Amino acid sequence: MAKYGFGLDLGGTTCKCGLFTNEGELLDKWEVPTDTSNGGVNILKNLAAAVKEKMAEKNISADDVSGVGIGIPGPVSGDGVVNRCVNLGWGVFNVEKEFSDELGGIKVKAGNDANVAALGEAWMGAAKEYSSSVMVTLGTGVGGGVIINDEIITGAAGAAGEIGHIRVNYTEEMTCGCGNHGCLEQYCSATGIARLAKIRLAMNEDESGLRAIPTENIDAKAVFDEAKKGDVVAKEVVKRACEYLAQGLQVISAVVNPEAFVIGGGVSKAGQILIDEVEYRFNQIAFHGCRNTKIILATLGNDAGIYGAMKLIL
Amino acid sequence: MAKYGFGLDLGGTTCKCGLFTNEGELLDKWEVPTDTSNGGVNILKNLAAAVKEKMAEKNISADDVSGVGIGIPGPVSGDGVVNRCVNLGWGVFNVEKEFSDELGGIKVKAGNDANVAALGEAWMGAAKEYSSSVMVTLGTGVGGGVIINDEIITGAAGAAGEIGHIRVNYTEEMTCGCGNHGCLEQYCSATGIARLAKIRLAMNEDESGLRAIPTENIDAKAVFDEAKKGDVVAKEVVKRACEYLAQGLQVISAVVNPEAFVIGGGVSKAGQILIDEVEYRFNQIAFHGCRNTKIILATLGNDAGIYGAMKLIL
Incomplete structure (x- = not known):
């Protein structure tokens, strides 16, 4: 055997x-x-x-x-x-x-x-206890996977779980890597969060710990680190990114209503602050039958x- | 047997x-x-x-x-x-x-x-040829169902396929029956289309065949009938409803990427004009891997x- x-x-x-x-x-x-x-x-x-x-x-x-x-x-x-x-x-x-x-x-x-x-997360990681889960990987881009009855939903063209390309902004002028405008990836990837921060910093000259960092070095980690220290501007950027992510989870839950969302990728190293922000916003906008869906950090890393x-x- | x-x-x-x-x-x-x-x-x-x-x-x-x-x-x-x-x-x-x-x-x-x-539509109706499909029923409300590998996706709380409660407008002030704001149902149900028409007619006093109908009698059928005759205002309302519906299909396809969307319910009696409008707008905003997903009318009716x-x- x-x-x-x-x-x-x-x-x-x-x-x-x-x-x-x-x-x-x-x-x-x-x-x-x-x-x-x-x-x-x-x-x-x-x-x-x-x-x-x-x-x-x-x-x-x-x-x-x-x-x-x-x-x-x-x-x-x-x-x-x-x-x-x-x-x-x-x-x-x-x-x-x-x-x-x-x-x-x-x-x-x-x-x-x-x-x-x-x-992997559904089998031996964060979603081990659940037979249905959706993972959202916040890395350089945003990827994902939909697991129902312990199996991957592949999609007709292999494009199921393309969470990063859920459209969450109808007025975006910048183009996503995929050619569309307003994809989740443009706001919630590491690159996207850094972009949101740079746009916010350019808006006015109010004080922020982020201003001590050369613009080209501002990244998602810096944003979360400053937000954890209470920096008002960084907190605003985190709030915005999490609003978009919550909107993504809102629509996913109305389509497949998983038991749990697993948040992974480099950005998820921010930890509980990310989960708390997303969970709060998700529960405000989720369909009532989908509220209190578990939102948890990935545990298997790479x-x-x-x-x-x-x-x-x- | x-x-x-x-x-x-x-x-x-x-x-x-x-x-x-x-x-x-x-x-x-x-x-x-x-x-x-x-x-x-x-x-x-x-x-x-x-x-x-x-x-x-x-x-x-x-x-x-x-x-x-x-x-x-x-x-x-x-x-x-x-x-x-x-x-x-x-x-x-x-x-x-x-x-x-x-x-x-x-x-x-x-x-x-x-x-x-x-x-039913997946087994013996419009989606008979497909093993994965998502039906969107445009009736008094908007319902739906997600079929993957010829089976219903039920969801953790039975709330999968709640297509009508995908959030497609982040600035809506009116409350949906579910308590949220900006649900697909508020724009694409029979009630929602009539509402869009009434809001549009109240905006100004430009000419429209819809003005011959007492406001309380304006319904989705009247809107589509006038649009088919070329009425500019009615066409605008159809366009708006179909933009919202296309946005709903955009997110569904990025989550489960079905082979086909089946459009049913009373509103779908409008026929090909509805399919053409939705298809055109869907293909403008869909993730590239999901473009050309079939969008078809339900065939089994009640x-x-x-x-x-x-x-x-x-």
């Missing part, structure tokens, strides 16, 4: 790798550089070699392996076809089939990295992806 | 009833008055009597019946517990268990009526509920 599995979280620079028991115990963790040269043609070969090497090192045979799950930085269809991952140089092909061939037939399941991280990838194969 | 089933769509005035084959052929259709006296204590008894009567009439034994599905005008949890249906006078109880007891043990499955109608209820038991 197969007892082990691998969870891989593939990024543009490195691939995080985890060896797990089927029960979800992380036995070993390492990284493999991502070779994006030549349209990323070596990526799966290198990962297959790394997995086989680990199997040899740990004396694990192919029969002992339930499968290899992998999170991919781009859209992945339900049957494992990737559709242009710009960070990897990849075009359109069936990553599950190709990777499985490289692995001598070991079962492979692939998913979008943000969705897979949500699955390991959410490898946990979720492992869960894909179970 | 059981070959038949019943699909019931319970409303505050009558319950629509359908006798189906398991393949989805509607064999007979009738209505039973809803007796809401005494906290609705007779409703299930009357429905059980109606089902048994039909079985006797058609010579169908209990062994021939796969089950009875029922759509309820209120929230229903995944295990069949209703939580206060104001239109029926009901409190909190397990409707599946009680109704099954009344039916001598025949299997019962219950769901929210709007969700169940969505399931029978969507009985079809969906029948599907619940399969």
Whole structure:
């Protein structure tokens, strides 16, 4: 009986790798550089070699392996076809089939990295107690994943859980990376919060601890740090970002009404101040049946992806 | 082998009833008055009597019946517990268990009526070709249902698919029936469209065919009828309602990215003009991965509920 599995979280620079028991115990963790040269043609070969090497090192045979799950930085269809991952140089092909061939037939399941991280938090992290949850990852951009009955909702075009591109401002003039205007990502990503702060500071010359920082160095962390000290301007920026985030959670809850929202990504290191602000605003605007949905911090950090990838194969 | 089933769509005035084959052929259709006296204590008894009567009439034994599905005008949890249906006078109880007891043990499955109608359209109606779809019912209010992998997403508190309470206007001063401000229902329901028209007509005194109608008689049908004739004011009202609806579809698609949106309810009788307006605006604001999601008219009309209820038991 197969007892082990691998969870891989593939990024543009490195691939995080985890060896797990089927029960979800992380036995070993390492990284493999991502070779994006030549349209990323070596990526799966290198990962297959790394997995086989680990199997040899740990004396694990192919029969002992339930499968290899992998999170991919781009859209992945339900049957494992990737559709242009710009960070990897990849075009359109069936990553599950190709990777499985490289692995001598070991079962492979692939998913979008943000969705897979949500699955990781749902399986072994913050949302462990819940069968439905939506993760919102506040990083350089804003990603997410929708988990219903312990499974990822992928969407017709692999675009379910594109939380960062929920439109929350109908008057925005700046363009989002996706080409639209007014996406959640423009206000709640690390970049978005820094942008809100810079716009606010330029509005007038009132006092703020943020003015001691060179403008180009103002980031989300600085904003939250100053807000925690009681800085009025920084608190205003946090309030605004959290209003937008609460609006995003409002609409998500009216669509899928999850048991819990999991807030992760670099911005979530701000901690309880973020949760408290969002929760307060969410409960003001949520449909009554959705109020008191749990809003909690992610707990797996950068390991959410490898946990979720492992869960894909179970 | 059981070959038949019943699909019931319970409303505050009558319950629509359908006798189906398991393949989805509607064999007979009738209505039973809803007796809401005494906290609705007779409703299930009357429905059980109606089902048994039909079985006797058609010579169908209990062994021939796969089950009875029922759509309820209120929230229903995944295990069949209703939580206060104001239109029926009901409190909190397990409707599946009680109704099954009344039916001598025949299997019962219950769901929210709007969700169940969505399931009906997904099974035998407009979204028959799709395994994922979201129905938006534009009636007196706005309801909806989210179907993923041919199943209803119920939500933690039975509030998934509460499409009418997606917040689409952050500056609305009028209160929605739910107590919030700026819900989709305030603009896209029959009532909401009439309201938009009245507000628009009061803005100035420019010419419009709508001015020939006594204000209290202006309804969504009149607005669409005038818009079809080219009336500038009516077209403006249709445009505004469709902007809000497109915004609702924008956020739904970023959350669950369905293959199709099904537009139903009384307002959808406006026909292709509604679809064209919404589709145009949706494709302007949708996340690129979600563009070209099919937007189609419901086809089952008032029978969507009985079809969906029948599907619940399969």
